[in-house]
Amino acid sequence: MNITNASASAAEIQSELVIFPSRNGLKIVAYMDFIGDPGQAAGYVVMTPKYGETKKNNLQLAYYLAANGLVVLRFDHTNHVGESEGEMRHYTLPGAVMDILAAFDYLERQCGVKRAGLVASSLSCRMAIRATSLDVRISHLICLVGVVNVQSTLTTVYQEDVVSNYLDGKRWGINDVLGFEIDFEKFLGALVESNLHSLKSTCDDLAAVRVPVSFLSAQNDAWVNIDDVRHAVEFAKAGRLHPIKDSMHEVRENPEAAERTFRHLVAQCMEHARGEEVGFDQLVIPPKRSFIQQNKIERERLRRANPVQQNEVDFWSQYLSKYEFFESVDVYQYYINLVGDLFGEFRSGELVLDAGCGNGLFGVWAIRHLLENTSLRLDMPVIYTGLDLTHDGLLDAMGKHSLAIRRGAPSKGEAKNNVSSLYGRVDLDHLGRSTGDDGDPVLRFADNTFDKICCSLLISYLKRPADLVRHLYRVLRPGGTLVISSMKPFCDLSEIYRRYAERNPTDKEIESARDLLRAAGKIKVKEEQGVYTFFSAEELQEMLLEAGFKAPQIFSSFGNQANVLRAVK
Numbered sequence: 001m002n003i004t005n006a007s008a009s010a011a012e013i014q015s016e017l018v019i020f021p022s023r024n025g026l027k028i029v030a031y032m033d034f035i036g037d038p039g040q041a042a043g044y045v046v047m048t049p050k051y052g053e054t055k056k057n058n059l060q061l062a063y064y065l066a067a068n069g070l071v072v073l074r075f076d077h078t079n080h081v082g083e084s085e086g087e088m089r090h091y092t093l094p095g096a097v098m099d100i101l102a103a104f105d106y107l108e109r110q111c112g113v114k115r116a117g118l119v120a121s122s123l124s125c126r127m128a129i130r131a132t133s134l135d136v137r138i139s140h141l142i143c144l145v146g147v148v149n150v151q152s153t154l155t156t157v158y159q160e161d162v163v164s165n166y167l168d169g170k171r172w173g174i175n176d177v178l179g180f181e182i183d184f185e186k187f188l189g190a191l192v193e194s195n196l197h198s199l200k201s202t203c204d205d206l207a208a209v210r211v212p213v214s215f216l217s218a219q220n221d222a223w224v225n226i227d228d229v230r231h232a233v234e235f236a237k238a239g240r241l242h243p244i245k246d247s248m249h250e251v252r253e254n255p256e257a258a259e260r261t262f263r264h265l266v267a268q269c270m271e272h273a274r275g276e277e278v279g280f281d282q283l284v285i286p287p288k289r290s291f292i293q294q295n296k297i298e299r300e301r302l303r304r305a306n307p308v309q310q311n312e313v314d315f316w317s318q319y320l321s322k323y324e325f326f327e328s329v330d331v332y333q334y335y336i337n338l339v340g341d342l343f344g345e346f347r348s349g350e351l352v353l354d355a356g357c358g359n360g361l362f363g364v365w366a367i368r369h370l371l372e373n374t375s376l377r378l379d380m381p382v383i384y385t386g387l388d389l390t391h392d393g394l395l396d397a398m399g400k401h402s403l404a405i406r407r408g409a410p411s412k413g414e415a416k417n418n419v420s421s422l423y424g425r426v427d428l429d430h431l432g433r434s435t436g437d438d439g440d441p442v443l444r445f446a447d448n449t450f451d452k453i454c455c456s457l458l459i460s461y462l463k464r465p466a467d468l469v470r471h472l473y474r475v476l477r478p479g480g481t482l483v484i485s486s487m488k489p490f491c492d493l494s495e496i497y498r499r500y501a502e503r504n505p506t507d508k509e510i511e512s513a514r515d516l517l518r519a520a521g522k523i524k525v526k527e528e529q530g531v532y533t534f535f536s537a538e539e540l541q542e543m544l545l546e547a548g549f550k551a552p553q554i555f556s557s558f559g560n561q562a563n564v565l566r567a568v569k
């Protein structure tokens with residue numbers, strides 16, 4: 001494949017902030033991305049955000065389109081997360097359909113554009129299909145991981161047929177939907193009244209669409225049944241389905257699949273604009289640096305528009321109280337086994353630090369390992385130290401650890417002397433800048449104290465992650481081992497959730513799994529705002545090398561959704 005890397009022209013992409021009214025008068029905030037004079041553009045494309053996401057998440061794809069001479073209008077929905085007006089709890093699907101039409105109103109009024117393409121993803125595809133069936137200004141529609149059967153997707157997410165239960169009279173009031181408080185009754189009422197819920201309604205809408213519609217659907221999509229998409233496509237006059245190989249609902253989870261998909265999507269938009277076939281080798285691929293600056297600008301704007309309401313201690317306390325899900329999920333167990341195995345065997349009297357220990361699940365692994373491995377007869381116990389921001393998490397860790405000792409020790413005789421533990425409540429985001437000899441007011445340990453340090457799934461949630469890594473280096477003894485991990489950028493937990501739900505869990509377990517999805521939704525918004533950062537393996541590696549660590553090795557775990565690195569001092 002021969003791709004033009006037109007860094008020169010792609011670097012000239014401009015993003016202009018525009019504001020226009022929704023059809024019911026609320027302010028919609030959007031960006032227009034283009035090169036040169038938009039009046040001379042090859043064509044226009046409107047992009048809608050995913051549920052729970054903002055226009056910023058469409059930035060990269062928009063720059064792919066803009067680099068190829070298209071003008072992109074990407075906006076935030078009203079009554080939704082982002083910069084547009086209205087509160088999330090009033091969010092409904094028909095309201096979102098009206099926002100899409102308002103974007104076309106704006107293009108016509110402001111730019112004299114009579115026809116433009118529409119690109120939607122996930123749930124917003126359902127609204128985009130409705131909009132396309134209503135508005136002749138939409139010249140073609142591309143649905144990325146499109147939801148075509150809202151009822152079935154909601155059932156998979158909730159493990160409950162909420163639409164049927166709503167129709168049978170069940171009422172919820174304000175409910176947390178994937179991390180956002182929405183008026184669920186209003187949401188479901190509007191969904192059913194506007195007939196947007198069923199697969200049949202999607203097929204009916206598609207039958208009314210006269211323009212080309214294509215679906216780029218992930219082959220391993222936990223939320224969307226690809227057979228439903230196959231069925232729906234049949235109803236469109238000019239419908240096409242392109243399965244995306246090796247991809248989950250969050251396509252960017254697999255960078256290679258995302259690249260393939262983006263190119264495919266851009267080529268299709270170009271074809272519609274030019275009226276002729278466009279090969280991949282004719283595409284301009286913008287370099288990453290062309291949108292890094294814009295990404296920063298939008299992250300700052302988002303942070304100002306949606307200041308984080310809850311403090312970190314409350315957020316994590318709440319999160320950890322729902323952590324049972326992880327304990328019963330096999331991929332988490334494999335992950336913890338990997339973390340433990342990467343340390344190698346424990347030796348007599350070793351000091352182990354678990355930074356951001358949460359409920360102490362790594363500690364449970366270590367205790368079990370030390371107690372069950374009867375060949376281990378240690379002269380001095382291994383001393384485990386768990387540190388965390390939350391009091392509740394630490395209390396839970398202590399309870400779990402003493403239970404693990406009680407359960408393991410009686411039958412193992414002296415083995416109970418193999419382990420002893422300490423706990424401390426600290427904010428690891430308030431470390432001193434210096435890593436001098438006197439220790440640190442937060443990480444109050446002398447240099448070269450620990451033999452092993454575990455820093456599992458913490459680093460992403462700190463404002464100054466590199467400071468912690470430098471301090472961990474300081475307190476690790478020469479030759480000691482660090483194992484550190486982060487969820488991957490664009491990680492997707494849906495498959496883990498689906499597999500868990502399929503194994504017939506109890507109601508309590510399902511509730512705990514839903515809580516996890518809600519927390520993941522909240523974490524995602526904070527990640528979009530730049531409050532949290534999921535690191536790629538390369539970024540973590542660089543951080544470790546900069547702090548002085550040697551030979552970082554990279555592993556992938558947790559259903560391939562987390563990067564785990566092992567390094568030595």
Ligand SMILES: C[S@@+](CC[C@H](N)C(=O)[O-])C[C@H]1O[C@@H](n2cnc3c(N)ncnc32)[C@H](O)[C@@H]1O
Nearest residue numbers: 316356357358388389427428429456457458461
């Ligand atoms: C995703 S949990 C991971 C818990 C545990 N390490 C594990 O792998 O199961 C993130 C943990 O980081 C802790 N944490 C977040 N910010 C922190 C901070 N500033 N200082 C110390 N701990 C923090 C949270 O309280 C939570 O326990």
